[in-house]
Amino acid sequence: MSKNKFIAFGNVFDESTLRGLFYLTGQGYFEEVEGPISIGKESNVFAVLHKDGKRVVKIYRTSANFKKMYEYMKPDPRFSGMKGTKLSIIYTWAKKEYRNLLRAREKDVHVPMPYAVHKNILVMEYFDAPLLLHKAPKKxxxxxxxxxxxxxxxxxxxxxxxxxxxxxxxxxxxxxxxxxxxxxxxxxxxxxxxxxxxxxxxxxxxxxxxxxxxxxxxxxxxxxxxxx
Ligand SMILES: Nc1ncnc2c1ncn2[C@@H]1O[C@H](COP(=O)(O)OP(=O)(O)OP(=O)(O)O)[C@@H](O)[C@H]1O
Ligand SMILES: [Mg+2]
CATH class of the missing domain: 1.10.510.10 (Transferase(Phosphotransferase) domain 1)
Structure with missing residues (x-):
């Protein structure tokens, strides 16, 4: 896809994130960005197009509160070797979500299938479903x-x-x-x-x-x- 199309989504993608998105398209994880689903405090979620249908990319902001992330991950034995620099903490945070999803998936928990994680970007399965907040269960x-x-x-x-x-x-x-x-x-x-x-x-x-x-x-x- 054209670089302009990424840039069209405004200042949400910094240079390094843009490169990450290009890398992932080059690897065939998706073809182009369709549009934003949710703009959050620590991350932005986008719908992207893949030849098999829609997918989701969750992009952690490089301005996220990495100190809080570090404090939260430190006691987790899985991340004891984590480095303390800002970007590496944010990347570890994204990797943690990827690994958690994969582990849940292996035990058949109904969660989005994670396809890839690269730097601060996570690619996963898209569900065409509203939040419970917006659609209460019938039963x-x-x-x-x-x-x-x-x-x-x-x-x-x-x-x-x-x-x-x-x-x-x-x-x-x-x-x-x-x-x-x-x-x-x-x-x-x-x-x-x-x-x-x-x-x-x-x-x-x-x-x-x-x-x-x-x-x-x-x-x-x-x-x-x-x-x-
Ligand atoms: N796999 C998915 N399929 C469809 N919609 C999704 C999917 N993942 C996330 N969303 C939508 O994007 C929104 C934000 O995603 P998520 O809850 O993962 O991040 P967040 O709450 O913004 O996280 P953070 O607090 O870390 O910024 C969700 O409320 C949901 O509406
Ligand atoms: Mg959420």
Whole structure:
């Protein structure tokens, strides 16, 4: 695709990100940028076109709060060798989301398939589905049970999402798809229990508003004790 088409999306792509996008198109991960899906605080998400259909690229801003990222990743044994420079921390953050998605995927958790990560850019599967925030489930109890089953699988994969809410779940024809895995943590991480409790709390507040009568401790234990 032409360089102008990338540049047409304004100042969201710095020079290094532009080069990264060219590299990924050269490798055949996508052909061109279709348009923005979401402009966030730490990242921008775009729909891109690939010959097999749409894909998503998530681009972490090189101006992201890398100190917070560093503090968050430091206790994770998977990243103990991480270097402390700004760009390398942001690149590690993107790689972490890629690896988390892959690991979840290997255990059949319903998450976008990650195709590639290069520098601050992650390429993944696109779901044509609204956020749970924008489309509440028709049958909350059924949807909730499906969600618990996804979170149990994720736990068995050795991960806690750590940023679960109606903002990071897609409603894909009444089936949950979990997204936004940059915060997801290995079970060896300190405080992992508290982070899972927070995830469960967010879910329960949401689903109890829809009329369910879920007990936080009981629902937490369903995930915490999920066995292989
Ligand atoms: N695989 C996907 N398919 C379809 N839409 C997606 C996909 N991934 C992300 N989105 C859309 O983009 C939005 C932002 O993505 P995501 O939640 O991963 O990043 P974010 O919340 O901006 O993350 P951060 O807080 O790190 O900046 C989502 O709310 C969703 O609407
Ligand atoms: Mg999000």
């Amino acid at each position: 909350p109890q059924e949807f909730y049970e499906r969600l618990i089953s996804e979170l149990q699988k994720l736990f068995r994969a050795g991960l806690v999402h750590a940023d679960i809410s109606e903002y990071n779940i897609l409603n894909d024809k009444e089936k949950p798809v979990l997204i936004d895995f940059s915060h997801a943590l290995d079970l060896r991480y300190p405080n992992v229990q508290r982070l899972l409790q927070r995830d469960v709390h967010n879910l329960i507040v949401y689903f109890n508003k829809l009329g369910l009568k879920l007990d936080e401790e009981k629902e937490f234990m369903r995930i915490w004790t999920a066995k292989n």
